[in-house]
Amino acid sequence: MRGRWALADLTVVVLVAAAIAVFAMIDRSGGGGRSPLETTVGTGSPGRAVPAGFLGLSLEYPGVEPYAGGNPAAIDPVFLQLVRNLAVPQPVLRIGGDSSDWTWWPVEQMARPPGVAYGLTPRWMSVTRQVAEALGARLILGINLEADSPELAAAEAQALIAALGPSSVQALELGNEPELYGAFPWYRTAAGRPVTGRSSHYDFDAFLSDFMRIAGVLPQVPLAGPSVSGPGWSRQLGRFIAAEPQVRILTLHHYPLQLCFAARHAPSVAGLLTPAASTGLAESFGPYAALAHSHGRQLRVDELNTVSCGADPTVSQSFASALWVLDALFEMVRAGVDGVNIHTFPGAGYGLFSFRHKHGSWSATVAPEYYGLLMFAEAAPAGARLLPVSGGPLKVWATRGADGRIRVVTINKGGRAETLRLRLPGASGAASLERLEAPSVSARSGVSLGGFSFGARTFTGVAAPRAAAVPASDGRFTVSMPAYSAALLTVRGG
Incomplete structure (x- = not known):
């Protein structure tokens, strides 16, 4: 979901067309005399059992401390409880998103790459380790691919595993939405000129070559990928599986609505409640889930929420988001998806919660969408x-x-x-x-x-x-x- 965030596909057109009939006259009191x-x-x-760890969260690297606090000895208990409400006993937390390709672990005698805006610190490592231990969480950790540096990626991966503990790391996920590397800026020069991480001709073959080259220097732990959104590169999943046996979790992203090109098709509450936003969304992953399972892999939609390409609180912070996510998660189970991570970070239009630390106490404001997640967690426990x-x-x-x-x-x-x-x-x-x-x-x-x-x-x-x-x-x-x-x-x- 780039800022630069996920490009929309034809689903958006279907959503808008289907939304026309969603709002009728509202009678909330009863059945209106109908049978x-x-x-x-x-x-x-x-039918299918709900996989263990099905419902998880997706966080950005800079978002961990605003949620969990900056003191490893006093992790925000409200954040921990809000995660426990959704996933017990082993939540799957993905840490990455856009910040996967903007983050590094500082390497001696290496200049900070121009697209890197966030540096991991010993404090960040300690806070995240305490979060993982308190929750019994399994972590999918984003590794910088856009920097195109085996040395940087290897140092980052080794530091994360050493600091967080191998038992907490479920997989390393190389890059984030590489199909956008040639289209959206990785950084801007001092004069404000946008610079992309790859050329405009960057294609799946080039990505696969980059992925294999960087993967070859990483520690021998399971990998996740290709971390793509949209149908174009998703159709290359079979080639990706064949080329990378170390990848055990296949990861895809999607948002049913978007603000990327919203002049004609702006997100709406009505659009979020159409079948295309839930049933159609999940069914698009069905063939990929079947392909993954036929090769002994998992398919995880490890970045999902309402609206991509920026903040749209009118839709994303509405009660409609709770009804949408409740339905969409069940549809994902039926489609064969092995897990879903709902993306959230401080300041996001679709953020699930925000936290405040005042006078020694933590508190949180909880978004409507979170209530839909709560009902799903209660209705679909692991193994059901x-x-x-x-x-x-x-x-x-x-x-x-x-x-x-x-x-x-x-x-x-x-x-x-x-x-x-x-x-x-x-x-x-x-x-x-x-x-x-x-x-x-x-x-x-x-x-x-x-x-x-x-x-x-x-x-x-x-x-x-x-x-x-x-x-x-x-x-x-x-x-x-x-x-x-x-x-x-x-x-x-x-």
Whole structure:
């Protein structure tokens, strides 16, 4: 996601065209006299299991200390808790993004390359090690490829592994979105002239040669890549696999909306709620997941969020982002993706949280999108299997966990309320229900999950949603679905 950030593909056109019909007259109070929608869950063979470590975060190198603090002996406990809420016991944290190619570990007798703007320090290393140890995290660490220096890359990789510990490093990821190296500036001269990291003719063959040359000097740990976005270079994944046996995690990026060329197709709340932004997005990764698995590799979308190429808080900080990410993550599981890292950094338009340290205490402001991640984490624990669901106008996802519980998520992305009647063969006893709601689809505050909200600021990061009991009637559970809302129904399986 360059600033320079990910170029859009034809998906954007589909999103805008599909968005026209999203907003109807809103009736949030009930089903408006319409007959309940009938949905059956769980008949047929269970589907794919949710992989361990599926939901992770993606951070920038300069963003670690603003989130975690600069004191290795006193890591920000609110940040740690907000990560734990989403992924237990071993979250996968990717540290990289744009800053992968702007960062180095200073090398003796080597001048700082002109495109390097951030230097790793012993304090950064200590803070990050404490974060990884406190969370039990596995790290995917970006290594500078754009500098085109084997010496720089080797020094950076060796320093990271030595300081953070080999057991914390899941993989080293070489570069970030190299398809843009010839198009977006790596740095600007003192006179303001933009300078790209590669020529405008830089292509996949040249990248593959660079990758193999740099990979050859790195420590013998698993690699991740190619860290590309958009369909062009993604189609070269088979060649990449064949050329680089040390790569164990194949990484791709995507944002459903973009600001890169937004004059005609500006991001919108409506566009974020179209099928193309969730179903279409995930389905585009399906063939790559199958290819990865056929070669014994994982496919990880290790950079995902709402809008690329800059800040757009009107969309990215709206409640729509919570409904979008909840649906998109389930779609990714179904498509065969092995993991997703939601990108966030201080000042990002789509940032998940921001932190403040005042009078010795940490606190955080939590964005609406985070609530969607919370509901997904609760509904899709590691090892839970997707259950088949009969079709209908609402998005319905169901899982059966290792604890035997059936969890059903219903998402109403429409502007009118509905009533859903769920049939769950084999379910026993009453169910519990949590709602994900906000004052409006565009709301940037007032979001709640199970009646719980972090409010304007949280000093703990602890989430405490409350569930309401829902009795069964004739083997069915009736759930009212206000416009632009989601619900999680949990019941014991038979």
